Amino acid sequence: MSKPSLPQGTRDFSASVVRKRNYIFQTIRTVFELYGFQPLETPAMENLDTLMGKYGDEGDKLIFKILNNGLDNPSKQEQAKLEFDKILSGKNTKGLTERALRYDLTIPFARYVAMNHGQLTMPFKRYQIQPVWRADRPQKGRYREFYQCDADVVGSYSLLNEVELANIYASAFKQLGVDVTIKINSRKILAALAECCGGSDKLVDITVAIDKLDKIGLEKVKEELSERGLTSLQINTIETYLQIEGDNYSKIEQLKKIIGTNETGIKGIAELEYLLAYHKDSFVIKHLQADFTLARGLNYYTGVIFEVKANNAQMGSIGGGGRYDDLTGTFDVPNIPGVGISFGVDRIYDVMEELQLFPAEVQTGTQVLFFNLGEAESKAAFALMQSLRDKGVACELYHENSKFDKQFKYADKKQIPYAVILGSKELLENTVMIKNLITGTQVSLSNSELIGFQF
């Protein structure tokens, strides 16, 4: 073991990075609290059963599994080998691993609700800010350990929840200074399209293909649909669907011509219309964009779906969410509907760094550096410093009696805005010299004036 290193896709965060990340967390947390959501934390690891099968085949592969302890016990070696053979043939993995790291915050929340629904006041609104882990290959904007900030409401079918969640997105990103587009769609609209074109069993084929529209283009999407067994008539309908353009209202009008007679479609369109109408006179409306190609992971969404994109940065989605009408059903607690959104903090950080959106104040740590100019002097400085600390001002006393030069440079490097100089002269007069290191101006203050000084 020579050079230490980090596991792939994980990072250390230095002081300035932590401060900037905390600024994002705090902004989002404040908004969540303002909308009546309460905090929840769940363990980093869950039972593997809780997570498996909830994220689709791709998702299952990306779950970080935890090896069971005690496999090296000699008396269990034969058993362990048998279990390993089972894994190689794609069977269950319980003998070797029965726990896994959290993959997202939604499923652990669903598990929590399923376990505690008897005690929860419905509708139950919780927010959760914790790291999640994915065994993905790291690349730009993609990490193996990253934070999500989720807000979900369960126990309510009301579209008012969707309205508020859209508001939370718009409000949080406004405060962070990130210009975003909140794309919205309804899974019911996608379902209706499938019903009109080949039947609901083609839903996944259709959505997977049309989701790629902006990447591979219309022709390739049509090819893929054809390969997936759709007739040219059906593909024509989908083509018309994909060519819908314009503002939100004209898009919906065009959509009505395609699926407007389908019962599911009517419901889906009504959801989007409700959401748009509710925000008609709000600042939120200019961020909302109906996008019928938006699909997202279709595993549990049933109604409105959201996806947030930063407008001036090249970055995947920085947030996403939607309605799931039966999330806890897989935990044998049926009929609890819910809707939620998620913020991807690490991507938001990358976008804000790229666009230089962090305010300078975020970096402020220590406010005042007390110079150390001798034994008696530093003792007096220490007493004054403690008084300032009692008033909530972050202070440091230089650790040893060094030359001015060194003490100033220390303040510079830590970006400390004020220096308090208390030397032999000040000690006699019960005063201090306070210097603003940014402007370079300094004034002499009495000790009591220093305690009342506005930093």
Added chain:
RNA sequence: GAGGGCGUAGCUCAGUAGGUUAGAGCGACAGUUUGUGGCACUGUAGGUCGUGGGUUCGAGACCCAUCGUCCUCCCCA
């Protein structure tokens, strides 16, 4: 899971067609005669050139493998 780029000092990199003791900038540390910083100047420390093989009289450079890292696709936050 598939494909591509890159691994030289703490960081960013330079190292010409393979040729002696491997360089710069920034940073760190110390000093430019100990009560006023940022600048400037001087000096010091720090690298078995990711690792292991191979080609060669000779490899940081070329070949193979391996590990790491970054990126693209898939999927996602």
